[in-house]
Amino acid sequence: MSASNNQLDKKSQAWSALFSEPMSELVKRYTASVFFDQRMWRADIQGSLAHADMLAAQGIIGADDLAAIQRGMAQITEEIESGRFEWKLDLEDVHLNIEARLTQLVGDAGKRLHTGRSRNDQVASDVRLWLRSEIDNLAPLLADMQRALVAVAEKHTETVMPGFTHMQVAQPVSFAHHLLAYVEMFARDTERLADVRKRVNRLPLGAAALAGTSYPLDRERVAKALGFDGVCFNSLDAVSDRDFALEFSSFAAITMVHVSRLAEEIVLWMSQNFGFIDLADRYCTGSSIMPQKRNPDVAELARGKSGRVVGHLMGLITLMKGQPLTYNKDNQEDKEPLFDTVDTLRDTLRIMAEMVGGIVVKPDAMEQAALKGYATATDLADYLVKKGLPFRDAHEVVAHAVKQALQQGVDLSALPLDVLKGFHAAIGEDVYEVLTLRGSLNARNVLGGTAPAQVRAQIARHLARLAQTTT
Numbered sequence: 001m002s003a004s005n006n007q008l009d010k011k012s013q014a015w016s017a018l019f020s021e022p023m024s025e026l027v028k029r030y031t032a033s034v035f036f037d038q039r040m041w042r043a044d045i046q047g048s049l050a051h052a053d054m055l056a057a058q059g060i061i062g063a064d065d066l067a068a069i070q071r072g073m074a075q076i077t078e079e080i081e082s083g084r085f086e087w088k089l090d091l092e093d094v095h096l097n098i099e100a101r102l103t104q105l106v107g108d109a110g111k112r113l114h115t116g117r118s119r120n121d122q123v124a125s126d127v128r129l130w131l132r133s134e135i136d137n138l139a140p141l142l143a144d145m146q147r148a149l150v151a152v153a154e155k156h157t158e159t160v161m162p163g164f165t166h167m168q169v170a171q172p173v174s175f176a177h178h179l180l181a182y183v184e185m186f187a188r189d190t191e192r193l194a195d196v197r198k199r200v201n202r203l204p205l206g207a208a209a210l211a212g213t214s215y216p217l218d219r220e221r222v223a224k225a226l227g228f229d230g231v232c233f234n235s236l237d238a239v240s241d242r243d244f245a246l247e248f249s250s251f252a253a254i255t256m257v258h259v260s261r262l263a264e265e266i267v268l269w270m271s272q273n274f275g276f277i278d279l280a281d282r283y284c285t286g287s288s289i290m291p292q293k294r295n296p297d298v299a300e301l302a303r304g305k306s307g308r309v310v311g312h313l314m315g316l317i318t319l320m321k322g323q324p325l326t327y328n329k330d331n332q333e334d335k336e337p338l339f340d341t342v343d344t345l346r347d348t349l350r351i352m353a354e355m356v357g358g359i360v361v362k363p364d365a366m367e368q369a370a371l372k373g374y375a376t377a378t379d380l381a382d383y384l385v386k387k388g389l390p391f392r393d394a395h396e397v398v399a400h401a402v403k404q405a406l407q408q409g410v411d412l413s414a415l416p417l418d419v420l421k422g423f424h425a426a427i428g429e430d431v432y433e434v435l436t437l438r439g440s441l442n443a444r445n446v447l448g449g450t451a452p453a454q455v456r457a458q459i460a461r462h463l464a465r466l467a468q469t470t471t
């Protein structure tokens with residue numbers, strides 16, 4: 001193609017003959033996004049094809065133009081997939097790179113593609129298309145994460161560990177119950193993601209630069225072709241707001257915080273001071289100086305990476321603040337944080353699900369730890385309440401009993417009956433049943449409680465729910 005056929009090849013001429021001097025190299029590099037936004041090329045081509053198809057159906061371009069555009073885009077797709085496509089910094093971004101190549105390949109039909117369209121509605125549509133497909137890839141990973149947790153939980157409804165508040169031993173819980181807490185968190189994350197998708201899945205194309213266009217576009221047709229649930233109804237809003245990205249980023253930050261909490265517990269549980277679990281060697285690293293070390297690096301990194309995802313949310317939300325309507329170049333800065341958020345979340349969910357599957361549980365260590373902190377003290381108080389004492393009085397009685405047990409360095413269940421009776425006459429032989437860890441566990445047979453029967457019911461509910469989600 002001749003140079004005049006392909007004005008886009010010269011950046012200073014990309015938009016008009018108005019410019020009398022070329023852009024400085026520094027400005028070119030500063031304003032270009034092609035080296036990161038090329039990642040959206042598939043969405044860009046998809047959007048262009050739907051737009052072109054509609055332009056032809058509306059009689060705005062000819063059927064021959066459409067055919068040429070389709071042919072050109074097929075070749076470009078092939079070039080990009082095979083790594084032969086030449087991305088040019090001079091052409092600023094993914095949109096101009098593809099359009100320039102199209103024009104080079106098919107001539108005037110390529111130049112007609114941008115009729116009734118602006119890069120402003122184009123980029124907003126591309127980001128939404130790209131993000132939607134990433135959302136659809138993430139949802140199964142969240143399901144896998146939950147499945148991995150439920151699979152371990154299934155084996156440990158009777159495994160007792162100390163439940164903590166303030167990081168102090170509080171009451172006995174089962175390991176299964178503890179893991180299912182995370183399943184609940186990831187289930188809510190999944191709901192949030194599905195909700196975000198609804199607002200991502202709206203079509204900006206047709207808003208053009210900001211005000212709509214004078215061509216008789218059929219926006220509904222384009223929306224349908226691209227699988228959008230509908231169009232954005234205000235052109236100014238369509239090209240300028242990125243709240244869908246903020247929402248996604250917020251979903252991701254919350255999910256990563258959940259991952260981070262789990263990672264932190266895995267690190268704690270694996271330390272010698274807890275010794276609750278072990279991790280398969282493939283998730284650990286050694287130390288270059290201390291030969292005995294096996295470090296839970298993967299869990300630590302997952303915890304650490306939550307920081308960058310939360311950081312991206314802060315970055316994106318600050319990016320939006322103070323932007324007057326409508327499109328501003330600030331919005332080009334939405335991509336890198338969004339891309340990195342998706343990459344980090346995807347890799348983290350994958351590796352954490354795998355690692356959870358490789359957890360080796362040490363039930364004895366968990367049980368010993370639960371025995372250490374008078375975890376059944378509340379059970380003794382509840383026992384007295386059932387014998388007729390007001391709860392506050394029972395609480396006081398048990399505090400005295402714990403004090404004495406502490407002084408003797410024994411568990412409550414090791415105090416002889418006559419000693420226990422000394423704290424309150426209502427205490428009888430049957431007290432020892434409630435003072436055991438298992439007695440305590442079984443007693444918490446309320447919906448959502450840690451009793452094995454309840455936990456098994458929850459496992460069944462989760463399995464049924466997860467069976468409905470496809471991988």
Ligand code: ARG
Pocket residue numbers: 033037093119120123329331332333
């Ligand atoms: N690369 C730009 C972005 O990411 C595309 C839109 C540019 N529009 C414009 N009028 N300069 O936002």
